Amino acid sequence: MAIKNTPTEIRWNPEQPISEVTQTSDLTVSPEVIEEIADLRAQIGKDLVMLGHHYQRDEVIQFADKRGDSLALSQYAAKVEEAKYVMFLGVHFMAETADMLTPKDVKVILPDKRAGCTMADMADIDDIEDAWEQISAFYDTSKIIPVTYINSTADVKAFVGEHGGTICTSANARKIIEWALSIGEKLFFFPDQHLGRNTCFDLGIPLDDMIVWDPEEPLGGHDQASVKDSRILLWRGHCSVHQHFVPEHADSWRKRIPDIKIIVHPECSFEVVQKADYSGSTGGILKTIREAPEGSKWAVGTENNLVNRLGNEMVEQGKEVYSLAPYACLCSTMFRISPEALRESLKALTQDEYKWLITVPDQIRNLSNLALERMFKITG
Structure with missing residues (x-):
């Protein structure tokens, strides 16, 4: 394996030759840290599968056995028969999904438990349940199909599973939303308003038929008539990078x-x-x-x-x-999976300890998997 300890490049200036790119910083990771990670990884061997999300920094993702997006990586992990451990070089909701899709005896580890997702955090399950209750006071919620983006917590995935909805990715959002609107009168889309809006507009739904639900306002900031008249309810959430x-x-x-x-x-x-x-x-x-x-x-x-x-x-x-932007658009929460955090997590694993173990409770796991199974059935 070629070990890298160089800082991340930023390619943004069209007036600068392609071979001359600037750097995010002058900081480099200690070669000793990188070498220690490689040694620990080799020591653990086939018992461990390391998954690297596309947004992860070079110094960390170089150790991944598989690179990809969150769902594809979790599906990959579920098919690896020899692994006892899955280490997700991503963020918390990704590790949750991996835990839901892998056998229960496989331990899923996130090297830094602070590596969350701001978008996922914008859709708090208590706020979603409160919104559902508010709407149910004047509208039959069985006619609303809840769909959550894969970038959401296990609790939210379980909610849509329990209420007849499903999950989508950015790749299959169009097909999932078409399905939802074919069986329901309304779509309630969590947590990314932009993915929901862009996909619905691409399906020919006018912007006037969509409203944004603000969880900090009564009825999401609308009156009953507006909620009844809208076809699409978009949760007020967004990606901090995009x-x-x-x-x-x-x-x-x-x-x-x-x-x-x-x-x-x-x-x-x-x-x-x-x-x-x-x-x-x-x-x-x-x-x-x-x-x-x-x-x-x-x-x-x-x-x-x-x-x-x-x-x-x-x-x-x-x-x-x-x-596209003239400055670095980095996923700051994923950046918390540092080489140092990875080293410490691997070191703990060699001592039969976990930094940090991600476990989804059975009830949440079962309902979330129900939502995932619907997605797989819809998308084929």
Whole structure:
């Protein structure tokens, strides 16, 4: 394994040669820490599967046995027969999903339990249950289909499972929302309003048919008539990374490089998505750029670690890949999975200790898996 201890690159300046990129900082990880991680990983061997999310920093993701998005990684872990442990180099909700999909005797570990997800935290289960109760006072909630983005807590996944709903990813959101609206009068979408809005608009649903539910306001900030008349209820949540992208970023790039293509994640705002040439999931972004013609130029509206690795990968094909924003858009919570935290977690594992064990209670696990099973059935 080639061990890296260099800082993350930021590819954003179109006036700078592709071979000369700036750095996020001058800090480097101690080579001793990296070497110790490699030694500990080798010592544990096949008992451990390490999963690395696309947004993870280079110094950490280099140790992953598999890279991908959260659901695909959890599905991969569930199929690994020899593993006793799964270590998720991601955030808390991802580790929860891995725990739900793997056998109960497999221990799921998150190297830093502070590595949460701000979007997932915006949809608190108590607030969702309160919203459901408020609506039930004047509307038949059996006609509302709740759908939660995979970027949500196990409690929220269990809620949609219990109430006849399901889960979606950014890749299958269109198919899931089509299903929901085919069996219900309304959709209640958690926790990312932007993914919900962008997908529904793409399905031909007018913006006027959508309202944003603010959990801090009675009836989400609306009156009963507005809730009854709306077709789509969007929870007031967003991604702290993708909210940084604004329409002016697209305008700036097109002014500098007229033939540049702009591709963004659907967690970006409606205004940004409308400015883009393409919008798609993380996997969709990777596939689109990898299959693009040689020499093409791209500005990408998603997390910087992914953009940097993709840009370096595309150099040999003569493609230029930059971040849409003129500053680093990093997932700060995932960044808490530091090389030092990874080292300590591996060290604990060699001593039959867990830093940190993620366990979903049985009742929550069962209801969440019900929602996941519906998703798999709908999407085939």
